[in-house]
Amino acid sequence: MTDHTAHPVGFIGLGVMGAPMAANIVRSGRRVLVHDVDAEVTARVAADIGAVPAVELSELTECSVVVLMLPTSAVVRSALLDEGGRPRVAFEGGTVFVDMSSSDPTETVETGGLLREAGLRMVDAPVSGARERAIAGTLSIMLGTDDESAADLAVPVIEAMSSAIFRTGKLGTGHAMKALNNFVAAAAFTAAAEALVAGGRFGLVPAVMVDVLNASTGQSFVTQHVMGPHIVEGAYASGFALPLFTKDVRIAERLQRAMGHTSPVCDAVAATMGDALEALGPVDHTRAHEFWSTR
Template identity: 30%
Template sequence: MKTAFVGLGAMGYPMAGHLNTHFKTLVWNRTAEKAHQHSNEFGTVVLDGFAMLQDVDVLFTCLPTTREVIEVLEQVLPYLKKGGLWIDCTSGDPVKSLEVAQRLQAAEVTYLDAPVSGGTTGAIQGTLSVMVGGPRAEIERAQPVLQSFASKVVHVGEVGSGHAVKAVNNMLLAINLLSAGEGLVALAKLGVNLEAALEVINVSSGRSNATQNLIPQRVLTREFPATFALGLLAKDAGIALDVARSSGASTPLFALTESLYKAARDTVGAAEDHTAVVKMLETWNGVVLK
């Protein structure tokens, strides 16, 4: 089986490396130098022209948004192999994903939306979780390639379901991070030792990934490593709100959270790590969490 991977960002770069250990893999990135770097590091083949896709069985995309996926689609559509798979690991838009799937179906290519969770650490270790939308038979066909970089692959429904689940998952991340930040800001203003407070919280009912990992490792250290951008989490919060609205669900907390992340994106900076949303809370309250 021959594969190709488009999008060598913080997640895609190691994912494509794992893929190449099992399958011959072509790589492409908007910045060509990064594709050549990947080739030197992992032994992948640089995709110099999209005509090279003609004998590729599985094409992966892992891009910032569905807009970039559609841009790639416009360029590669004439070269796709009939009967092939397009596996989209982008944290994308469920509605637009359906449009992509329909266009690919006309070209006799099956589209699966397969966003991942587990962060850059999971991508590097090859232990990501994948939530996949699409026909069950095609997902079974995709299992070997997905398992090259994932420890868990879950079929969550038809096309678009994977992106919907991912958006809601990231909304929950956004809520947990924001609520934990608010709680710690309040404690900081009271003069409470935050490390001690987290020690108790993390063995109590208020614990979350935000309190156990993100805040101790990124906020209290003041490192805020650029892994998952604040602007992308704001984008995902917007998709989650759209998912809720399209289903007719009443989700006031989603709406409030989405507006707060947009504010953080615009004031703290879209390129900052998502944990830097706490900086907005610190500014509002005149404290620094450390």
Template identity: 30%
Template structure:
């Protein structure tokens, strides 16, 4: 069992850290809002720390799952940052979805401090985190990944090393590009069925067994038909991720016409007051324009 620090106890981080504690690891947590860390310790045991540096001191592995590039820099760098508290040879595992640029920047900083850095964004949403069945795509040194993988296994259904530092974030971008198109297609299909007078659930029962089937269809069609959008990844966070995808696509010269269009559709959802609705709320945009 390892000594682990976990930084960030949001809807993803809290259950992920919980799985580490249940697996028998010694876990110290840090959260910007200390009340969340206190509540986590009450639920799972372990310890809480006042700073990322204090949480990371003596840890074999430091996991982070925070909001964005700036949040990640804040928990990693500076006098109170995790890098300042980590022992040489320790492994930092970043589960945040961030830009490849900040991943390379922090990877270089970690290596300069004789630390290992693995970028390991996740897919599976809040339900996957709570169930311990996340998909984890990793970038970094092979030896560091080999050390970290058995620890990550506490909350992962599948975990793979994709390539060198930054490769995990690039793989997560591919994931979000796929999801954007899938959710828009599902929203259009369900809205079409409603307008045509069909029973959407009956249709999905049939078509989900064929080539149209997807995780989004299996898990979100019912809530979309019920006009309920409090079941996972928020539109605000999706737009953050799609912005990273579009910026990186410009850098590498890959056209993303559908992704760019769906990003604008999510902007419409935000304008409707739906920034905290989950990503399947694209169907509400279609219903609004149909009214």
């Protein structure tokens, strides 16, 4: 039996989440080759976490598992496949690509199909937990796959970055679950921010409002971990960018439409966050509260 732990792990995408995630794989004892479109980032992160820099994608072909943590499913596809849908580099047959990005599930299925035609495999395993849990290695993972043997290779790598892995079903279901989860989180965020604006104008103290919400039925992850430090105290540094959060809500919106039913709450949240994004650009998502409070 082949010992796949002897093979290095590849990691593509070394941003806010990717760098600490790759660091946790290194800490698990695996040799890790890291790659980013920015060669300077590749060199810096590799030096910081004890990984091997891979300036070219072709340097990852010795890896049996390659993790991707990129902005969109379109970027994932373009990183791996050329315009004709063929692999950009000659990965060994059976290589498993683990897309941990917040990708569009329909595009994940398409990319997975093209990889399968080339003898390669894909698992979708998006994350929840923000940067703090990426650093701690306690992310929640939603894993979808059509290939259990691919999951068998991917799971030991994923475990180095996570505290819980939820098996969601076929390929693409992980990304569907991530988008729907983030829609629910965005609905809670927009509702809580709207309440703080209204309450503040009426004379309520925002810090007291958050305390009441956290002791009452309005309590959520948002009221516990976002509203206090990042809005009431003004840190505005959750580590989750407004463009990415808005993108996830729009993925959920498209998914619901593809399922053939209306989604009035998702539509409203997508529009509200889209207004803030148009006005503010690529800022931390908590800055949206500032924008909404001026209207």
